[in-house]
Structure formats: structure tokens, C-alpha cells
Amino acid sequence: MKKFALQDHELVPTHIILISEEKEKVLEEYGVGAAQLPKIHISDPVIKDMEEVVVGDIIKIVRESPTAKQSIFYRLVID
Amino acid sequence: MTVPKRIGKISFGLISPQEFRRMSVVKIITADTYDDDGFPIEMGLMDPRLGVIDPGLRCRTCGGRPGECPGHFGHIDLIAPVIHVGFAKLIRKALRAICRECSRLMLLENDKRMYLEQIKTLIELGQPIDDVVNKVFSEARKPKKCPYCGASQKDIKFERPLSYIEDGHKLTPSDIRDRFEKIPDDDVKVMGMNPDSARPEWTILMVLPVPPVTMRPSITLESGQRSEDDLTHKLVDIIRINQRFQENREAGAPQLIIEDLWELLQYHITTFLDNTVSGVPPARHRSGRPLKTLSQRLKGKEGRFRGSLSGKRVNFSARTVISPDPNLSINEVGVPMEIAMELSVPLVVNSRNMDALRNFVRHGSEAHPGVNYVTRSDGRRVKITSRNCEEVADMLEIGWKIDRQLMDGDIVLFNRQPSLHRMSIMAHKVVVMPYKTFRLNPAVCPPYNADFDGDEMNLHVPQTEEARAEAQILMRVQENILSPRFGGPIIGGIHDYVTGSFLLTHGERRVNRREVMELLKKLPVSDLPPPKGVDEEGRPYWTGKQVFSHVIPEGINLSFRADFCMNCDQCKEEECEHDAYVVIRDGELLKGTIDAAAIGAFKGKLTDRVIKELGPSVAAEFMDSMTRMAIRGIMLAGFSFGIDDEDIPREADNQIQDVVKTAREDVQKLIEAYDAGELEPLPGRTLDETLEMRIMQTLGKARDNTGSIAGRYLGLDNSGVVMAVSGARGSMLNLTQMAACVGQQSVRGERIHRGYEGRTLPHFRNGDLSSEAHGFVQSSYKHGLSPTEFFFHAVGGREGLVDTAIRTSQSGYLQRRLINALQDLEVNYDGTVKETRGIIVQFKYGEDGVDASRRDYAGPENVHRIVQKVLGKESS
Numbered sequence: 027m028k029k030f031a032l033q034d035h036e037l038v039p040t041h042i043i044l045i046s047e048e049k050e051k052v053l054e055e056y057g058v059g060a061a062q063l064p065k066i067h068i069s070d071p072v073i074k075d076m077e078e079v080v081v082g083d084i085i086k087i088v089r090e091s092p093t094a095k096q097s098i099f100y101r102l103v104i105d
Numbered sequence: 106m107t108v109p110k111r112i113g114k115i116s117f118g119l120i121s122p123q124e125f126r127r128m129s130v131v132k133i134i135t136a137d138t139y140d141d142d143g144f145p146i147e148m149g150l151m152d153p154r155l156g157v158i159d160p161g162l163r164c165r166t167c168g169g170r171p172g173e174c175p176g177h178f179g180h181i182d183l184i185a186p187v188i189h190v191g192f193a194k195l196i197r198k199a200l201r202a203i204c205r206e207c208s209r210l211m212l213l214e215n216d217k218r219m220y221l222e223q224i225k226t227l228i229e230l231g232q233p234i235d236d237v238v239n240k241v242f243s244e245a246r247k248p249k250k251c252p253y254c255g256a257s258q259k260d261i262k263f264e265r266p267l268s269y270i271e272d273g274h275k276l277t278p279s280d281i282r283d284r285f286e287k288i289p290d291d292d293v294k295v296m297g298m299n300p301d302s303a304r305p306e307w308t309i310l311m312v313l314p315v316p317p318v319t320m321r322p323s324i325t326l327e328s329g330q331r332s333e334d335d336l337t338h339k340l341v342d343i344i345r346i347n348q349r350f351q352e353n354r355e356a357g358a359p360q361l362i363i364e365d366l367w368e369l370l371q372y373h374i375t376t377f378l379d380n381t382v383s384g385v386p387p388a389r390h391r392s393g394r395p396l397k398t399l400s401q402r403l404k405g406k407e408g409r410f411r412g413s414l415s416g417k418r419v420n421f422s423a424r425t426v427i428s429p430d431p432n433l434s435i436n437e438v439g440v441p442m443e444i445a446m447e448l449s450v451p452l453v454v455n456s457r458n459m460d461a462l463r464n465f466v467r468h469g470s471e472a473h474p475g476v477n478y479v480t481r482s483d484g485r486r487v488k489i490t491s492r493n494c495e496e497v498a499d500m501l502e503i504g505w506k507i508d509r510q511l512m513d514g515d516i517v518l519f520n521r522q523p524s525l526h527r528m529s530i531m532a533h534k535v536v537v538m539p540y541k542t543f544r545l546n547p548a549v550c551p552p553y554n555a556d557f558d559g560d561e562m563n564l565h566v567p568q569t570e571e572a573r574a575e576a577q578i579l580m581r582v583q584e585n586i587l588s589p590r591f592g593g594p595i596i597g598g599i600h601d602y603v604t605g606s607f608l609l610t611h612g613e614r615r616v617n618r619r620e621v622m623e624l625l626k627k628l629p630v631s632d633l634p635p636p637k638g639v640d641e642e643g644r645p646y647w648t649g650k651q652v653f654s655h656v657i658p659e660g661i662n663l664s665f666r667a668d669f670c671m672n673c674d675q676c677k678e679e680e681c682e683h684d685a686y687v688v689i690r691d692g693e694l695l696k697g698t699i700d701a702a703a704i705g706a707f708k709g710k711l712t713d714r715v716i717k718e719l720g721p722s723v724a725a726e727f728m729d730s731m732t733r734m735a736i737r738g739i740m741l742a743g744f745s746f747g748i749d750d751e752d753i754p755r756e757a758d759n760q761i762q763d764v765v766k767t768a769r770e771d772v773q774k775l776i777e778a779y780d781a782g783e784l785e786p787l788p789g790r791t792l793d794e795t796l797e798m799r800i801m802q803t804l805g806k807a808r809d810n811t812g813s814i815a816g817r818y819l820g821l822d823n824s825g826v827v828m829a830v831s832g833a834r835g836s837m838l839n840l841t842q843m844a845a846c847v848g849q850q851s852v853r854g855e856r857i858h859r860g861y862e863g864r865t866l867p868h869f870r871n872g873d874l875s876s877e878a879h880g881f882v883q884s885s886y887k888h889g890l891s892p893t894e895f896f897f898h899a900v901g902g903r904e905g906l907v908d909t910a911i912r913t914s915q916s917g918y919l920q921r922r923l924i925n926a927l928q929d930l931e932v933n934y935d936g937t938v939k940e941t942r943g944i945i946v947q948f949k950y951g952e953d954g955v956d957a958s959r960r961d962y963a964g965p966e967n968v969h970r971i972v973q974k975v976l977g978k979e980s981s
């Protein structure tokens with residue numbers, strides 16, 4: 027039984043699944059393969075809370091930053 | 106010939122006696138080394154099969170020459186087994202865990218299987234198995250009777266260093282070995298060991314490997330006498346005792362003698378392995394020096410790991426004491442002539458520099474700037490002396506290399522340990538000087554965290570063109586004025602520089618023509634600005650502000666509050682009556698006082714603006730001129746601080762006494778109220794805590810009041826006050842402690858309570874809560890402290906010392922760990938931070954991609970400044 031969505035908590039940053047075009051765009055922008063991205067476990071509480079995430083997906087995480095207002099991270103979902 | 110080998114893998118384990126014999130090339134039976142003719146004795150400690158060290162000979166085992174032959178192990182067959190000290194603890198644990206009769210690990214089969222399973226999983230996961238193994242040993246120790254054969258177990262006592270006593274009888278290494286040999290392989294696995302590579306009985310030595318001569322070379326002294334390595338000495342002892350043991354045993358000597366010899370053999374082998382075992386007296390040389398045996402070679406700062414592998418000695422470096430020279434540029438370093446003549450820069454002869462280099466060679470190596478070595482095209486090196494210098498100079502050809510002595514203008518790296526940030530190593534230009542210390546401008550002390558109380562620094566001479574270029578472009582002092590830590594200048598005025606500019610620029614200081622000349626003497630001056638006015642006698646005068654404006658570059662517009670600002674309720678800014686609001690227009694100091702907030706290290710706003718608007722070269726020039734002028738400024742004014750600067754008038758003293766007396770009485774009243782139960786506890790505090798807090802408060806206020814009374818009589822005519830308000834050194838608190846009242850001493854933020862039961866010192870009654878019984882120092886440093894006050898002061902002072910000692914070691918270790926974790930990260934051109942495998946750590950460096958040293962005091966924006974600059978006017 028779920029009581030609340032994790033992402034609604036103010037301390038949990040926004041997690042977004044990228045669609046495949048976006049995925050390619052990101053990898054191209056940074057000139058890296060998916061393996062070079064930071065990782066996130068599929069068992070991560072936020073990922074478990076999201077729907078339809080599979081290993082190999084890329085998650086975009088948008089955090090509030092005191093210096094840059096917004097900081098964006100991409101993480102590869104792993105097992 | 107040795108074939109280079111690639112290491113495929115390393116596995117750790119114990120070596121069995123069979124293995125020792127297999128890897129041995131010779132059995133050593135005699136303690137002698139060389140015969141009378143100086144030849145190594147066969148089967149002796151220097152047997153030629155153990156490797157070669159003498160030039161010209163070849164190895165009897167591998168045929169290699171010295172340098173090629175890695176050396177080969179021999180062995181000594183020990184007459185009786187001996188414990189390896191390194192395993193004393195393991196042996197103890199194993200002895201207690203196995204049955205004394207059947208040698209089985211005293212755990213039930215089920216438990217064994219369970220532990221084995223756990224160990225296997227942990228190994229698969231690559232995790233340490235220590236916890237499980239320790240559990241195995243502690244569980245297996247518990248049974249009183251063996252679960253397998255039913256034999257009752259006896260307690261095994263361990264006595265330092267190497268005795269295992271069972272039931273009052275000492276177990277000999279042979280006994281222990283016999284027990285260990287019987288442990289089944291399956292039980293060994295449960296004990297966390299792999300029986301193929303580490304059987305427990307192998308912790309007891311039957312065969313001692315003899316290290317090859319290459320790792321214990323003998324040296325021939327000038328007298329022709331041979332001097333053997335410490336390891337060889339130790340091996341001689343071992344062989345001698347081993348032989349004596351054998352003779353005695355064969356002759357059927359009494360048990361007592363046999364035991365003594367066995368002990369002795371154990372002692373020698375123990376110290377051969379480790380000469381610092383507690384409880385074992387270290388083996389000594391004839392001179393009394395303890396021998397450096399195997400583990401001493403590896404352990405510690407000078408050991409193989411820290412001393413030879415992680416860190417090595419370097420050439421082309423120098424170290425000496427540092428001392429100040431304000432006339433040097435911040436980019437320069439004064440190098441003693443003696444050091445300059447020893448260090449060198451390699452230069453290759455070409456058609457263009459031939460004549461110049463020939464000239465250097467002609468100087469020889471004894472006249473500066475000379476040449477120490479010349480390397481010819483074929484690689485032959487010639488040492489230059491006064492004898493051969495002319496000859497070599499004439500022979501000089503294109504392509505030869507000369508090692509020219511260090512001279513003015515060479516670029517060198519200068520370093521002070523601990524090298525905690527990148528500014529701990531900076532590139533300086535050499536200025537060769539007389540005397541024996543490195544000289545530097547005190548303005549560069551802050552980044553190095555250097556002072557001149559005996560600090561020493563290191564100097565390194567880059568040896569290639571690339572290294573010099575890199576040093577010049579990236580590491581020069583002027584490129585490091587702005588700290589990447591806080592985006593402000595870390596280099597700047599300290600002490601007298603701040604005092605000097607304060608004295609020069611505060612108020613309307615008048616200087617006559619002569620004094621102006623004196624102040625500007627060391628600076629490039631073409632003409633003087635028009636004088637500010639004429640004095641009573643009709644002579645022209647200038648102001649200190651006008652003179653200081655001379656060093657501020659044109660085009661600088663800036664206004665800010667000086668460090669000296671009194672923080673008035675309503676800042677009148679340009680109208681400030683204390684002259685504490687600095688206004689600079691187009692490089693002209695119009696209003697305000699130049700102090701630490703303008704030119705000081707860490708907070709110099711003026712320095713900061715100069716470097717950000719006009720670049721590092723101009724900033725370096727500014728620092729140079731500013732430091733020179735500030736020194737002349739303080740010399741012109743004259744500046745000293747003495748004991749009578751702490752004097753305050755009698756009436757002030759009386760007032761202070763009154764304040765202290767009232768405070769004491771107030772404290773007494775609080776205590777009475779507490780005793781009478783009338784004290785109201787503060788919310789969330791106990792009554793005791795409330796009392797303590799109220800007392801601390803009262804006494805703190807009293808100290809502040811005495812401070813402000815003293816402060817009223819200490820004005821800007823007092824040198825201490827000048828230093829404190831300008832930010833040069835010290836604070837008003839320091840001054841009031843000297844002149845008025847030292848105040849409450851504390852330990853962990855509380856009054857001092859420790860000492861005897863119920864009281865701090867025998868001078869006080871039990872349960873006395875008064876101010877003087879708990880560390881309030883009412884005297885001033887000038888007056889001197891009473892004996893009890895002195896004691897409390899020492900108690901409080903010690904906390905500070907302990908704190909610093911703890912903090913430095915803790916932060917040092919934290920720093921090391923951070924550096925090790927972060928050293929391979931790299932900021933790429935696209936702003937990403939990646940580690941060596943190309944894995945992204947940050948998508949944008951610091952989340953915003955901004956270099957902290959390029960922004961104003963690490964603030965998020967410097968747009969305001971740019972807008973101001975473009976519009977050419979100030980706005981708040």
C-alpha cells in the first residue's frame with residue numbers, strides 16, 4: 027500500500043525517464059557511451075516508485091542548486 | 106641473461122619448508138663469508154650462487170652480470186623448529202581453537218559447514234572475511250571437551266613475546282607444529298586459510314630462507330676492510346647458534362642447555378625478522394646501534410613503501426631557511442650564491458647561443474655564473490674545473506649540453522610543506538643573493554603559510570623547456586594571486602604592509618617634498634602631482650592619499666568600507682567621519698583609509714579589483730610597488746610597540762576594578778539565590794546549568810566592560826590599536842586582555858570544574874562556586890596573574906594546544922583521503938568532470954561550470970561590476 031509518491035517530497039529531486047531520441051541526444055552531447063554515465067540501481071526507491079523503468083533506461087535528474095539554480099544529471103539504470 | 110617477465114597475478118600465502126628448499130640454490134652451512142684472499146666461501150653466506158655484486162664477475166646460478174642478476178635465495182636447515190614472530194597471534198588463536206589430542210577444529214560439523222559457506226560468499230563478493238574467521242576462532246575456543254574425541258581441553262596462556270603455556274608447561278615449537286600438522290584440510294578452510302597455499306604448521310619455521318647477496322651487499326671501506334650488511338650479521342648469528350645447537354644435541358647435552366640454545370635460536374630468528382618486537386630486546390651492533398632487519402626495511406616513513414616507492418629523493422633541488430625581503434618582487438625568490446652555484450639548468454649549444462654559452466664555460470665552475478658539467482654529443486660528461494674550463498670552452502660544439510649554474514631570471518619552483526593546496530608550490534624567478542637563506546616578499550607568505558621563525562622551504566629547478574614554460578605560464582606567483590577557494594586574492598599585505606599603508610593614508614597626513622621623494626624612492630616616478638597646498642611657512646605639502654594613489658593603476662574605480670569601519674548604525678559612506686569609507690576614482694584615492702580590507706591577504710578588495718580588471722601582470726606590479734611604499738610609509742611614521750603601550754591611566758584602572766568587583770558580587774548574589782532555591786531555571790535547563798550560564802554571562806559582560814573602559818583610553822596614538830583596527834595583527838580583545846582583564850578561562854566552553862573532589866584547587870573550600878574558584882582571571886597580563894589565576898590560565902591554554910594537535914592530525918588524514926579519491930578527476934573542455942575511464946562524475950563542473958577564482962569572492966555573479974564598469978558609475 028502506497029501512502030505517498032516519493033517524488034512529491036521536497037527533498038527528492040525530479041526524476042524523468044528519457045525516451046530513446048532524448049537518450050541518443052544526451053549521449054551524443056556528452057560524447058560518451060551509456061556505460062560512462064553515472065549509475066542508478068533499479069532497486070533505488072525512487073526508481074521503484076516510477077513506472078515502466080527497465081535496466082538500460084536513462085533517468086534525467088533535475089536538482090536545485092545553490093550556485094546554478096538547476097543542475098541536471100543523467101543516470102543509467104542498472105541491475 | 107634474465108628475461109623480462111610480466112606479473113600475471115600475485116597470491117599471498119605461507120611458504121612451506123619444501124618450497125623454501127625448492128627455491129633455494131644453495132644450502133648454507135658455514136657462518137664465514139670470505140676467505141683470507143677475499144674470495145667468497147662456498148656454502149657460506151656470500152656463496153657465489155646467491156648472486157653477484159662485485160663488478161666484473163658473473164652469477165654462478167644465472168650467469169648474469171651485477172645489475173642483471175636479481176639474486177637467488179639460499180636456505181638454512183634449522184636444527185629445531187622456530188616460531189615466526191609475525192604469526193604469534195594466529196598461532197595463539199589456532200592453538201586454542203583445536204583439540205589438544207586430535208587437532209580437530211572444535212566446532213560441530215554443521216557449524217563448520219555454515220561458516221565455510223559464509224566465507225565462500227564473502228570471497229566471491231570480494232569482501233574481507235576477518236569477521237567470520239574471528240567468530241570461528243572465538244566459538245571454537247569455548248568447548249571444554251573435544252566434540253570429536255572427547256579429550257578435555259586445557260587453558261593455553263600466551264606470554265609475551267612468544268611463549269604458549271598449557272597447564273604450566275611451555276609448549277615447544279615442535280609440539281605446536283605436531284598439533285598443527287594433524288589439522289584436517291577441511292578444518293583449515295573453516296579457519297579462513299587455503300590449505301594449498303597456507304597450512305597452519307608453516308607458521309613454524311623448519312627452514313630459513315637466506316636472502317640473496319643483492320639485498321645485503323657488503324661494502325668495502327676505504328681502509329680495505331669489508332663491512333657487512335645488518336642482515337648478514339644476523340644470519341651469521343643464526344648459523345652459529347644453529348651449529349652449536351646441533352653439536353650439543355649430538356653430544357647429548359642436558360635438557361637445560363638444549364632449551365637455552367633453542368631459546369637463543371628463536372631470539373636470533375625473531376630479531377632477524379623484526380627487531381622491534383615488544384618484549385624482545387633489540388639485537389644491537391657492536392657500537393650499540395640497533396640492527397636494521399627485515400621489517401625495519403619495510404616499515405615506516407623511511408621504509409621501502411613510503412620512503413622508496415611512494416616518495417623518492419630528487420636532484421636539482423635545494424632546501425634552506427627562509428627570510429623576508431620586501432624589496433623583491435612577489436614573483437622573485439632570493440637564492441643564496443652557494444646554492445645557485447650548485448644547481449644548474451641544462452642548455453643545448455646551437456649556432457645562436459654558442460658564444461654566450463662558451464662564455465659561461467670560460468667562467469669554470471668556481472665563478473658565477475659558471476658551468477658545472479659539459480655533456481658532449483656522444484654522451485660523455487666532463488666536470489668543469491678552473492683547470493679545464495678554457496680548453497673545454499674552445500672545444501664546445503653544436504649539440505653539446507652544458508649545465509649552467511642558476512642565475513638571475515631562471516624560473517624555479519618554490520615549495521613549503523605541508524603542500525595542502527596548489528599555491529603551496531609556485532614558480533618564482535631567481536635572484537641570486539649573498540648569505541645563506543632563501544629570500545621572499547612577505548606578501549607571498551599567506552599562500553605558503555610561511556613565517557620566518559625558522560621555516561625552511563624547498564626549491565626545484567625545472568630541467569626541460571616544456572617544464573619551464575609550464576611553470577612560467579601556470580605556476581608563477583602572479584597567476585596564483587586569486588585563490589580558487591574563495592575567488593579573492595590570497596596574496597596581499599600582511600603586518601607592516603597593512604600598518605604602513607594605514608599610517609600613510611589615514612586622514613590628511615601631510616608629507617613634504619623630501620618625504621614624498623623618500624616614499625617614492627623605489628618606484629618608477631616621472632613627475633609629482635601638484636601639491637595639495639602650502640603649509641604655514643609657505644612650503645608645499647602633499648597628502649599620504651596622494652602618494653598612495655601613485656601605486657594604484659589608472660582606471661580603477663572602487664568604493665568600499667575599510668576594515669577599520671566602526672560599523673556605525675547608519676553608514677554615511679563618503680561622508681564617514683572616521684575616514685573609513687574608501688573611494689577610488691580612476692586610480693586616485695579620494696577618501697578613506699587603505700588597510701587590510703583594501704590590500705590585505707584574503708580580503709584585499711583593491712588587489713582583487715586590480716587583478717580582475719587589469720590582469721595578473723599589473724596586479725603583480727601593484728603588489729610590488731605597494732609593498733615597497735608601505736614599508737617606506739611605516740618607516741617614515743616610525744612604529745614600535747612596548748610594554749608601556751599597555752599602560753592605562755589610574756582612573757581607568759579604578760573603574761576596571763569596580764566593574765570586576767561588581768561582577769564578583771553579582772556572581773555571589775546568583776549563588777546565594779541558587780542556595781536559597783530562588784533561582785528560576787531557564788527553559789530547558791537544569792538549575793545547575795542555569796546558574797553556570799548566568800555566571801558565565803555576568804563574567805563575560807564584565808570582561809567586555811573592562812575592555813571598553815580600557816578601549817576608551819587606547820586611541821589611534823597607540824601602536825597596538827593601529828595594528829588591531831587596520832587588520833595588520835591582533836585584535837582589540839588581545840589588547841584589552843593585556844591592559845584590562847584576561848577574563849574567564851574555560852574547558853570545553855564551561856568554567857573550570859575539574860581538579861579535586863568538590864573543588865578545583867586546595868586553595869578553595871568544597872563546593873565554592875565563586876568566580877575566582879572556577880577560573881575567572883581578573884588581572885590583566887600587564888598586571889600579572891595570581892598563582893591560582895596562572896594555574897587556570899594554563900588549564901585553559903592547554904585545551905587550545907591539544908585541540909590544534911588533534912585537529913592537524915585529523916584534518917591531515919582527511920585531506921589525504923580526499924586527495925587520493927579525487928586526484929584523477931579531470932575537468933574537460935566541455936565542462937564535464939570525468940575520471941580516468943571516461944566515466945562522468947559531474948555533468949558540469951561544480952554544477953555551474955564556473956571557475957571559482959574568476960568570480961568575485963566566490964559569489965554567484967559579477968554582473969553588477971561589469972554593468973558599473975560599462976556605465977562608468979557606481980550603483981549600489
Ligand SMILES: [Mg+2]
Pocket residue numbers: 555556557558559560
Ligand atoms: Mg614557522
Ligand SMILES: [Zn+2]
Pocket residue numbers: 155156157164165166167168169174175176177
Ligand atoms: Zn644470478
Ligand SMILES: [Zn+2]
Pocket residue numbers: 204205206207208209251252253254255256
Ligand atoms: Zn579431539
Ligand SMILES: [Zn+2]
Pocket residue numbers: 670671672673676677678681682683685686
Ligand atoms: Zn562609517
